[in-house]
Amino acid sequence: MSSLSEQMEHTFRLRNLKSYCMLAMIVLAFVVSALPLFAVFAHIIKLGFSALNFDFFTKLPAPVGESGGGLANALLGTAILVGIASVIGIPWGVSIGIYLSEYGKSKTASVVRFCVDMLVSIPSIVVGLFIYELIVIPMKGFSANAGGVALSILMIPTIARTTEEILKLIPAHVREAGLGLGIPRWKVTLFIIVRGSLMPISTGVILAISRVAGETAPLLFTALSSRFWFDGFNKPIASLSVQIFNYAISPFEDWQSQAWGGALLLVLFVFVVNLSVRILLLRTNTSKGKQI
Amino acid sequence: MRPLLDVQNLSAWFGKQQALKNISLGVNPNSVTAIIGPSGCGKSTFIRCLNRLHEEIAGAFLQGNAWLEEENILSAQVDPVSLRRKIGMVFQRPNPFPSMSIYDNVASGLTLSGIKRKSVLNEVVEKNLKLAALWDEVKDKLSQAGSSLSGGQQQRLCIARALAIGPKVLLMDEPTSALDPISTAKIEELINELKQEVTIVIVTHNMQQAARISDKTAFFLLGDLVEFAPTSELFTSPKDERTERYITGRFG
Structure with missing residues (x-):
């Protein structure tokens, strides 16, 4: 009797030991995979935090040789560029997504889907060059418009594919219920299916925005940069990412520090956006869990 | 009595496969007609032909006539969208529209066809939630x-939603198959009361359910209408041997 319980205790201890070993390995794997992120974060905070002050957010860049100044024009510029990109990219991308999900069985649709997938993996600098040829050269100048169009092309595939995936989650019988009420298909699609999914679609849109907000390469050939305030949509415009690039390769310590400040701001933006999207999705998912 | 809905020689196909073979069947006004039969016998296809949802599926088509009062609802001249306002449908799974409130769900058939008057909507929502025996449970939310x-x-909400557009016929495609026995009993009771307002055609897997709620029952097998008779007759003295085998559970 006692030998049996002893034996059981032995097995039990062995199992516990194994369990702890596995747990330790999992924790280790987590640390290893998260380490680069935290290292980048820590480094950027260390170097960038000191550059963030009131002037940084409110002033134009100081002339060469003078210290101080800020990146206010670049912040505003990035906002304007992302705004232009959104005006073009969101309706376009969402429309493609609706088409792929609601009429996605045709041959045309599979060609469109393939093209969208290809577009995801096209290097952003190539998009920049393309817009340079398409808009900058004919318009004879770098411009905010060209930069916005370049960014919009990068937004479209992300938005289209997330919209498609989200709409596909709605079962076919919900669409039939709409049709069964004597509502034409286009109204069912827009006012029942799409409107019912606005929340998750907007999270896809926000992720696309956070992605293009940090893009640098496509802006180098399109929006260029500027040391002044926004001067019109057909003029070159400053942007945070290009300003970081210019300052980081400059020989002046003050500028380099401001580049770190800008980098910190960008990373914070992406971080906050991603976090809030996660929280939003978590909420909608839990409320969806009650359905059916 | 002249049937409200008179189906004549209805055949339906999915591509090359024939799902319904020459079905003729009359549905009396303010009655409940049950469609029974094994899976894949075409009973869902049959009611989906009646509101022309069948043809929304790629490659599906149908042939035949069905008279709703003076109108041949299967003719190409009839617009399926406006037909569906006369023949409503409730589905197998409860399907309230995503992120729409209870109120908006019931009102959706009206609001999406341009009726925006708040007083009209309020009245319709209350009336139909009461009809669907849901009002007392949801009036405060x-x-x-x-x-x-x-x-x-949710299923009663879907019934209220379907009733809100004032259909003459309500098609129900196994409306209780996803529900527990208590909810099922409530829906059956409801169907019994709704007879006063609307003519019901219900597809069901459950023969006891057909026996409990319907006035007439149709037995479908492999796309054929085998027997169509008053429910008590069909279950007690079926004329066809196949019907008898099916209702006594001695079926292959």
Whole structure:
């Protein structure tokens, strides 16, 4: 009797030991995979935090040789560029997504889907060059418009594919219920299916925005940069990412520090956006869990 | 009595496969007609032909006539969208529209066809939630999401939604197959009361259910209408041997 319980205790201890070993390995794997992120974060905070002050957010860049100044024009510029990109990219991308999900069985649709997938993996600098040829050269100048169009092309595939995936989650019988009420298909699609999914679609849109907000390469050939305030949509415009690039390769310590400040701001933006999207999705998912 | 809905020689196909073979059947006004039969016998296809949802499926088509009063609802001249306002449908799974409130769900058939008058909508929502025996349970939370209700309540919400556009015929495609026995009993009771308002055609897997709620029952087998008779007759003295084998559970 006692030998049996002893034996059981032995097995039990062995199992516990194994369990702890596995747990330790999992924790280790987590640390290893998260380490680069935290290292980048820590480094950027260390170097960038000191550059963030009131002037940084409110002033134009100081002339060469003078210290101080800020990146206010670049912040505003990035906002304007992302705004232009959104005006073009969101309706376009969402429309493609609706088409792929609601009429996605045709041959045309599979060609469109393939093209969208290809577009995801096209290097952003190539998009920049393309817009340079398409808009900058004919318009004879770098411009905010060209930069916005370049960014919009990068937004479209992300938005289209997330919209498609989200709409596909709605079962076919919900669409039939709409049709069964004597509502034409286009109204069912827009006012029942799409409107019912606005929340998750907007999270896809926000992720696309956070992605293009940090893009640098496509802006180098399109929006260029500027040391002044926004001067019109057909003029070159400053942007945070290009300003970081210019300052980081400059020989002046003050500028380099401001580049770190800008980098910190960008990373914070992406971080906050991603976090809030996660929280939003978590909420909608839990409320969806009650359905059916 | 002249049938409200008179189906004549209805055949339906999915591509090359024939799902319904020459079905003729009359549905009396303010009655409940049950369609029974094994899976894949075409009973769902049959009612989906009646509101022309059948043809929304790629490659599906149908042939034949069905008279709703003076109108041949299967003719190409009839617009399926406006037909569906006369023949409503409730589905197998409760399907409230996503992120729409209880109120908006019931009102959706009206609001999406341009009726925006608040007083009209309020009246329609209250009347039909009462008809669907859901009003007392939801009257204090009309702005909550339809999907926040329980499965049985959701199904009654879908019934209210279908009734709100004032159909003459209500098609029900196994409306209780996803529900527990208590919710099922409530829906059956409801069907019994709704007879006063609307003519019901219900597909069911459950023969006891057909026996409990219907006036006439049709037995479908492999796309054929085998027997169509008053429910008590069909279950007690079936004329066809196949019907007898099916209702006594001695079926292959």
